[in-house]
Amino acid sequence: xxxxxxxxxxxxxxxHIWCPGCGHGIILNSLIRAIxxxxxxxxxxxxxxxxxxxxxxxxxxxxxxxxxxxxxxxAFATGVKLGxxxxxxxxxxxxxxxxxxxxxxxxxAARRNIDITTVVFNNNIYGMTSGxxxxxxxxxxxGTTAPYGNVDQAFDLCDLMISSGASYVGRGxxxxxxxxxxxxxxxxxxxxxxxxxxxxxxxxYYGRRNNLKTAVDMLxxxxxxxxxxxxxxxxxxxxxxxxxxxxxxHKVADRPEYVEEYEKVIEKVxxxxxxxx
Ligand SMILES: Cc1ncc(C[n+]2csc(CCOP(=O)(O)OP(=O)(O)O)c2C)c(N)n1
Ligand code: SF4
Numbered sequence: 001x002x003x004x005x006x007x008x009x010x011x012x013x014x015x016h017i018w019c020p021g022c023g024h025g026i027i028l029n030s031l032i033r034a035i036x037x038x039x040x041x042x043x044x045x046x047x048x049x050x051x052x053x054x055x056x057x058x059x060x061x062x063x064x065x066x067x068x069x070x071x072x073x074x075a076f077a078t079g080v081k082l083g084x085x086x087x088x089x090x091x092x093x094x095x096x097x098x099x100x101x102x103x104x105x106x107x108x109a110a111r112r113n114i115d116i117t118t119v120v121f122n123n124n125i126y127g128m129t130s131g132x133x134x135x136x137x138x139x140x141x142x143g144t145t146a147p148y149g150n151v152d153q154a155f156d157l158c159d160l161m162i163s164s165g166a167s168y169v170g171r172g173x174x175x176x177x178x179x180x181x182x183x184x185x186x187x188x189x190x191x192x193x194x195x196x197x198x199x200x201x202x203x204x205y206y207g208r209r210n211n212l213k214t215a216v217d218m219l220x221x222x223x224x225x226x227x228x229x230x231x232x233x234x235x236x237x238x239x240x241x242x243x244x245x246x247x248x249x250h251k252v253a254d255r256p257e258y259v260e261e262y263e264k265v266i267e268k269v270x271x272x273x274x275x276x277x
Contacts, residue, residue, distance in 0.1 A: 001029070001032075004036070005033065007062065008035060008042070008062055008063070009062055010059070013059055016060055017056065020215070021201065021203045021214065021215025021218075022053070022127075022202060022203070023121075023123065023174035023200030023201040023218075024053055024056075024057065024121050024123075026174040026177050027057075027121050027198040027200055028057050028060065028061075029177070030172075031057075031090075031092075031184055034181050034182075034184035034187075034188055038185055041088075044086060045088040045090065046063065046065070046077075046080050046087050046090070047090045047091075047092060048065070048068060048074075048076050048077040049066070049067055049073050049091070049092040049093060049097075050069065050072060050073040050093050050098070050101075050102060051067075051068075051069060051097060052094035052096060052097045052121075052126070052127065053127040054092060054093060054094035054120075054121035054200070055073070055092060055093065055094060055097060064087075070097060070101055071097055071100070071102030072102065072105065073092070073097065073098075073105075074091055074093075074098075074102055074105035074116075074118070075105050077090075077091045078105075078109060078114060078116070081114055085115075085259045085263070088188070089117070090116070090117045090118075091118040092118075092119050093106075093118065093119075093121070094121055094122075094123070094128075094134075095121070095122040095124065095125075095134045095135065095157070096126045098118070099120075099134065099136055099155055099160075100134060100135050106161075107160065107164040108164075109193055110161050110164035110165045110166040110193050110195065111164050112165070113193045113255045113257055113258055114192075114257070114258040115193070116193060117184075117187045117194045117195075117196075118193075118194070119187075119196050120157060120196070120197045120198065123199075123200040123202035124137050124202070125202055125205050125206040127202045127206075130144055131143050131202075131204075131206065132145040133146040133150045133152070135154065136155060136157060137150045137152070137154060138154050139151070139153055142209040142210055143206075144209075158170075158171050158195070158249050158250075161195045161250075162249065166192075166194065167190065167192035167252045168186065168187050168192065168193070168195065168250065168251050169194075169196075169249045170183035170187060170247065170248045170249055171183075171197040171198075171199070171245065171247070171249060172199070172246055173198065173199035173200075173222045174200050175223050175226070176222075179246065180198055183196050184196050186248065190251070191257055192252075192255055193258075199222055199226070199244065199246075201215055201218035201222070202218075203215045203217075203218055225242075225244050226243070226244050226245075226246045227244070227245060228246060228247050229245055229246070229247040229249065230247075232245045
């Protein structure tokens, strides 16, 4: 890692505990580079995570960090942002953490368009608890709780975020680490709820069960299956079904932001009650 980026890490917490070949470190690297690019003030930045391999990231980041309970990162983050709107608030979460137990918090944060940036580390599985299937495990894929193939239809979490009201949505992958950095940079720059899904690899649990035995196999799979948004637009709907679209998927600049809306109400009521000058 470049020397000037070391200040963003708690070096005394390293080496990290992620398995060899895990993609989560690549997403952390992209996040750090994006934070540096945007020039966020370390003292004014709060990073919140839930529980899971992905959520270990807050342990390594040298910011104000909250490692909260499973699925509740967004609820804590919403409280932090409303308590002090001057803070930059970032949520880091796994696909299980954000889309299963934390699913309601996530869609309501998007609905409110609160100025929080969320990065979901999507390894398609519950990594920390040894490979149970998650809402993002593809139909037919294997997990410890899907030994004969998952029968559930997976969420497209980016589509869910767009329809819930998120004003910035992007999807990247660890294979395309530079693009992932660019997406997180744009998300951090964006005012309103910004969401980036980072496709990550878990060779230990997802890979081994799905005939992708090594991290290299998993990265090759990402390379084969992902397609940039512009290129995808040239494909038929059937061909698109076979691919995972990456890039900036959605951006609107004019949706009212939640904290600002909330503050307008406070100002109006304060004037009425005569509690402001
Ligand atoms: C309330 C509660 N339920 C279940 C658990 C057990 N648990 C810990 S991590 C985890 C899943 C993590 O998976 P994911 O969010 O996909 O992240 P990953 O580990 O794959 O990065 C679960 C179910 C818990 N800690 N708390
Ligand atoms: S179990 Fe999977 S997600 Fe967790 S650290 Fe290992 S490779 Fe990464």
